[in-house]
Amino acid sequence: MADFFKTEKNKPSGNIWTKLTHGFTASIFEGCECQSNYEDSHGVDIRLIDVNKSFNDNHVLKNINLEIKAGETFSIIGPSGTGKSVLLKHIVKLEQPDSGQILIDGQDIYGTEDKDAPRDYRYSMVFQSSALFNSLSVEENVGLWLREKRVCTETRIRRIIREKLRLVGLSGKEALMTSELSGGMRKRVAIARSLAMNPDLILYDEPTAELDPVTSDELARVIMNLKKEVNLTTIIVSHDLNFALYLSDRIAMISGGEIIEIGTPEEIKASQNPTVRKFIYTTTKGIKGD
C-alpha cells in the first residue's frame, strides 16, 4: 500500500487523487506503514557561490561564498540589518539570488536545468516567533504537519510526537496548551514540530531573541543534544555571539552583507579582524578572555 502511493505512475488523476489525499485517507492508511520514509534523515551539505542580492539600491548580500558540511552546526552571526535573515531565506527558497548559485547536496536549487527534479532532502525552519497555534495543545502543534500530510497512521503519528518531545526535553507535556507555556518551552515545541518531518536540514532564525540567558543556555543544550541523536545539518542565524560560540562547529561572521570571517569558535575568538574584535568586545560588554 505504501509503495502504491509513493510512485508517481500509479497516482490516480484529478479529483480521485485529491479526495484520497484530503478526504478519507486516514482510514486507508490506518494499519499501514508511512507513505515514504520519514524515519531517516541525512545531513545535507550546502554551498553558496558568489551569491548577490539587492533590494532596489540596497545591496544586501555581496558575493557570499560559503560551504556548510553535512552534519555541521553552523552559525551565521553579525549585527542587526546585515543580511543574516535574507541569507537564510535564500537557502529555503523564500528569496532568489540576483546572481550566484546555491547548491544543496550538489544540486543547484535555483538552476534551470533540474528545476523540476525531485528533492531528496527535507528542511524545516524554526522562526523567531516560534509561530505556534495558541489554541492547540503541544501534541496538536507538533503533529500538525504529519496529520495535514497524512503521512502515516494515527498510532504512528502519536509515537513520532512522543519521540520528538523527548528529543527536546518535553516528555509527557503533550496535553499542555501552548498558551500556558514559557518562552523557552514554546521554542522547544517549535523545534519538536520542525523535527516531526525528520528534516535533513534545520534552520533557526534568532532562536534566543526573546529568551533570558538561563533559558538560552537550556536551548543551546537542546540543540547540541539533537546533534548527537539526529543526523541533520543545522544552520543558526543569530546576533547572540555567546550562544553561537557555545554550540557551533563553525561560525561565519557577516557584516555589511559580506562574510568577514569563518572559523571554529576558537578561531573566531582569536580573530584579529577589527570588526570581529569589536563585535566580540561589545557583545561581551568588554569582558576579556574566555
Ligand SMILES: Nc1ncnc2c1ncn2[C@@H]1O[C@H](COP(=O)(O)OP(=O)(O)O)[C@@H](O)[C@H]1O
Ligand atoms: N523583502 C525585502 N525587501 C526590501 N528590503 C529587505 C527585504 N528583506 C530584507 N531587506 C533589507 O535587507 C537588509 C538586511 O535584512 P535582514 O537580513 O533581515 O537583516 P538581519 O541581519 O538583521 O537578519 C535590511 O536593510 C532590510 O531592510
Ligand SMILES: [Mg+2]
Ligand atoms: Mg534577522
